[in-house]
Amino acid sequence: MNGYDKYAYEPFAVTADLAVLTVRAGTLQVLLVERGQEPYAGHWALPGGFVLPHESAETAARRELAEETGLEDVSELHLEQLRTYSEPGRDPRMRVVTVAFAALLPHPPEPHGGGDAAQARWLPYDTAGPLAFDHDRILADAHERVGAKLEYSCLATSFCPPEFTLGELQQVYETVWGTALDRPNFRRKVLSTPGFVEPVPGAARLTGGRGKPAALYRAGEATTLHPPLLRPTPEGRL
Amino acid sequence: MNGYDKYAYEPFAVTADLAVLTVRAGTLQVLLVERGQEPYAGHWALPGGFVLPHESAETAARRELAEETGLEDVSELHLEQLRTYSEPGRDPRMRVVTVAFAALLPHPPEPHGGGDAAQARWLPYDTAGPLAFDHDRILADAHERVGAKLEYSCLATSFCPPEFTLGELQQVYETVWGTALDRPNFRRKVLSTPGFVEPVPGAARLTGGRGKPAALYRAGEATTLHPPLLRPTPEGRL
DNA sequence: ACAAAAGTGTTATAAATACACCCATGG
DNA sequence: CCATGGGTGTATTTATAACACTTTTGT
Numbered sequence A, B: 001m002n003g004y005d006k007y008a009y010e011p012f013a014v015t016a017d018l019a020v021l022t023v024r025a026g027t028l029q030v031l032l033v034e035r036g037q038e039p040y041a042g043h044w045a046l047p048g049g050f051v052l053p054h055e056s057a058e059t060a061a062r063r064e065l066a067e068e069t070g071l072e073d074v075s076e077l078h079l080e081q082l083r084t085y086s087e088p089g090r091d092p093r094m095r096v097v098t099v100a101f102a103a104l105l106p107h108p109p110e111p112h113g114g115g116d117a118a119q120a121r122w123l124p125y126d127t128a129g130p131l132a133f134d135h136d137r138i139l140a141d142a143h144e145r146v147g148a149k150l151e152y153s154c155l156a157t158s159f160c161p162p163e164f165t166l167g168e169l170q171q172v173y174e175t176v177w178g179t180a181l182d183r184p185n186f187r188r189k190v191l192s193t194p195g196f197v198e199p200v201p202g203a204a205r206l207t208g209g210r211g212k213p214a215a216l217y218r219a220g221e222a223t224t225l226h227p228p229l230l231r232p233t234p235e236g237r238l
Numbered sequence C: 001a002c003a004a005a006a007g008t009g010t011t012a013t014a015a016a017t018a019c020a021c022c023c024a025t026g027g
Numbered sequence D: 001c002c003a004t005g006g007g008t009g010t011a012t013t014t015a016t017a018a019c020a021c022t023t024t025t026g027t
Helices: A056-067 A135-152 A155-159 A165-175 A183-192 B058-070 B137-152 B157-160 B166-177 B183-192
Strands: A014-025 A027-034 A046-051 A079-085 A095-107 A119-124 A197-204 A214-219 B011-023 B027-034 B048-050 B080-083 B097-106 B120-124 B196-203 B214-219
Touching: A014 A056, A014 A135, A014 A155, A014 A165, A027 A056, A027 A165, A046 A056, A046 A119, A056 A079, A056 A095, A079 A135, A079 B080, A095 A135, A095 A155, A135 A155, A135 A165, A155 A165, A165 A183, A165 A214, B011 B058, B011 B137, B011 B157, B011 B166, B027 B058, B027 B166, B048 B058, B058 B080, B058 B157, B080 B137, B097 B137, B097 B157, B137 B157, B137 B166, B157 B166, B166 B183, B166 B214
Parallel strands: A014 A095, B011 B097
Antiparallel strands: A014 A027, A014 A046, A027 A119, A079 A095, A197 A214, B011 B027, B011 B048, B027 B120, B080 B097, B196 B214
């Protein structure tokens, strides 16, 4: 803690990278950018960029999110700080410490493609091939974290538009977890948790072209689920 | 992503700070160091220090932990990455990005006091007054995270010596959560979770000077708890 | 008429909760 | 013999899981 010579060490660059996730047509999708330069030119990578001197990592992440998606108001979106990746050698050029975030979007706008990236696109999570740097791992961590948070938080509504059906909400769980859920039980669970969702007087039919019109709900005040909604057979089982 | 001039920006310093927690005599205690220099000279702070050019944040945290506690083998201890604190102005001297970790220790060795700190000491969590920088918040985040992980992981055994009684294990939960638990139910829950603890043939009596000698257990193979062991009345209740 | 999706009801099982009670030891 | 902590048993309540069944729409 002594000295504090700003230039005593090789400087660290700090970046904020984003795993922007959405659920569309029953699949989990990620917003990826194609790199235009070496290293990893032509590879897909998570959007992100340097944290500027006056910014916090979260501010930088929000700025990158707005640039990449073209959304005007990004201030209300849930940003989940995942963890920080600081292994030496992550980036061949210099020492980069990356603070990773997960963002959950409802109905995805077509990506802006602005900024430095060659192009930005939504790609299915499963086929999001080998990514640049250690972004495969960051993306996997994001998936795991979001899956876990669905169990004990009301986060799932972040994937939904302002008004949604219980079927859509259930599809969020099923898509992220990769398992089917029993509809009656899911319904009871959600409705019996005070503040998870609240009904909207009026109904629309959305899920498919067919079927009975579903009642609409809005996200409620609650943020946590008690008791939690556990995944059928979690991986960590012994 | 263009240019990559290492010195284009004001450099960021990256530090790894530690919330080292232990349970002693029914209280949650934190390892704190007294600062010898401005700013916050005389204030208590979390131990920590710069991440060196060749280190990851976790490696740096482990190094600091060894220096501060004087423990020889720190490689087996559980280090939990909490989150990264990057708000500008956290440190009045320069731009410091801190990756925070929580460490859980069994029977605490008296702190070494080595390194740059004036002195290091275990202090009760409750009375760990206002700390330097934003360390109050980091410490609170550590407490919250550890409390939450006790619910669905076998982390509690990290607070216990290699061989421990179920009473000691229960005391970890009660101390971290600040609530009393029903002993018979706790016992059943722990023993019915395969791989949480495994019995040691032999018994000792530890908790007080009195009472029936308690059977000893070792930590098992399992890392997660299914179903979880939920806190009686979690805060996020609506 | 049929498929598809929403919504309701019922039952069986498993888990969490709240106790009452006995056992072994130190003072 | 009593306080203290360990350990066992059991009933109640609550939550989960697995279904069968009705309703409303589009084709």
